[in-house]
Amino acid sequence: MNKERLINQFMEMVQIDSETGNERKMADYLLDIFNSMDVEVYEDDTQKETGYGAGNIFVRLKGDDSETEPVYFTVHMDTVVPGVGINPSIEGDYIVSDGSTILGSDDKAGIAAIVEAIRSLSESGTSHGDVEFVITVGEESGLVGAKAFDTSVLKSKFGYAVDSTGKVGTVVTSAPTQSKIEAHIHGRTAHAGVAPEEGVSAINIAAKAISQMKLGRIDAETTANIGRFQGGGPTNVVTDYVNILAEARSLDENKMHAQTQHMKEAFESAAEELGGKAEVVTEVMYAALQAENDSEVVKTVSKAIENIGREVSLISLGGGSDGNVFAGKGIDTAILGLGYENIHTTSEKMPIEELGKITELITEIIKVQKEKR
Structure with a gap:
């Protein structure tokens, strides 16, 4: 050398x-x-x-x-x-x-x-x-x-x-293997002061879903994180759309898939409960x-x-x-x-x-x- x-x-x-x-x-x-x-x-x-x-x-x-x-x-x-x-x-x-x-x-x-x-x-x-x-x-x-x-x-x-x-x-x-999770949360817009009951807040749906998720250090082999929460506008309008980007990682492929499914289902169940819709796309980034x-x-x-x-x-x-x-x-x-x-x-x-x-x-x-x- x-x-x-x-x-x-x-x-x-x-x-x-x-x-x-x-x-x-x-x-x-x-x-x-x-x-x-x-x-x-x-x-x-x-x-x-x-x-x-x-x-x-x-x-x-x-x-x-x-x-x-x-x-x-x-x-x-x-x-x-x-x-x-x-x-x-x-x-x-x-x-x-x-x-x-x-x-x-x-x-x-x-x-x-x-x-x-x-x-x-x-x-x-x-x-x-x-x-x-x-x-x-x-x-x-x-x-x-x-x-x-x-x-x-x-x-x-x-x-x-x-x-x-x-x-x-x-x-x-x-x-670890890693999956990317992108959630498109759809609500229904309305005037936040005049008729808020007519709207469905996408922010509320996403917040409820995230509050029910296991995040951070899941176990010795597995982690999960929300990286981006994007959407909204004026305070006098009920937000009808937000976008969330998240990930799940694990040294164990089955655990990664389980964590990904857990996060996907949290978005979907919160949307169904509150009258909105969740479109969740997942992708394995690498093995x-x-x-x-x-x-x-x-x-x-x-x-x-x-x-x-x-x-x-x-x-x-x-x-x-x-x-x-x-x-x-x-x-x-x-x-x-x-x-x-x-x-x-x-x-x-x-x-x-x-x-x-x-x-x-x-x-x-x-x-x-x-x-x-």
Whole structure:
């Protein structure tokens, strides 16, 4: 690994604007890099489906050992806002922005680590099997690229999303499934002062429904939340429509569906009781991720973490990532911590040591996979 090259690569990457939905410049930059390497690379045609700034990029580093089972890694090229005009610098042991924007280490630290891992493997002549990489768009706005990606092109049976908080050595082995719940509550308008009894308040319906819901922490595996309550107008008019956006999450798919149904029924029963109507639309956003401790995906990364001198920390995470999508498509996946701090804020920073360590870990996973043969 060339640490100076890695740092320079990362700092160059974060200066390329790629807020979610506007990934074209970053995609072109990455295609130029990979086309200069001895790898297979292409951009898929999902842009026409997603409407995002680019398609996903697929890379295959061919190995010299066809008997070694391939392994895959996924990262994403988009960032949250404010991510335009990022001006990085080194302050002590960290890479930081100038404080007016995010830094973009989520997930360009992962991309830089992958690029350096490919280069260092090639330069060292290390023997390995095939390694596959998927660089997605739209992760920050609903895992859009991963959902559209055709996983049938992957030969790998398992792999890693390089995209989580926690120092290198942290491995997310379980993350929840999530459903979105959107309720359209219809009442009946009337003059609130002259004839309120002729109206049916959509706000009253929604409020009654929400008051009867189990929300927040439901149990150790399950949560639920109301994110948006929108509607209404002048105080002298009985409100006839409100819109509510909510979610339910759980590590257990059955519990998630039960919580979703509970919230849906609360809206419907309150509407029926008060003389209105509830149209409730639910959608599963992504599947749960569950990597067993004795699975190949966990055993392989655990061995690699030990080999680079770090302690293994297997954790559960409350949020979803592209890893959930790949796991839901039948590819056993764990999520790797890469040490970024304060992500999605203008205080974001990337420890230089962790940037080196995640690169080292990716390389070591590839080596361990070869050694298992």
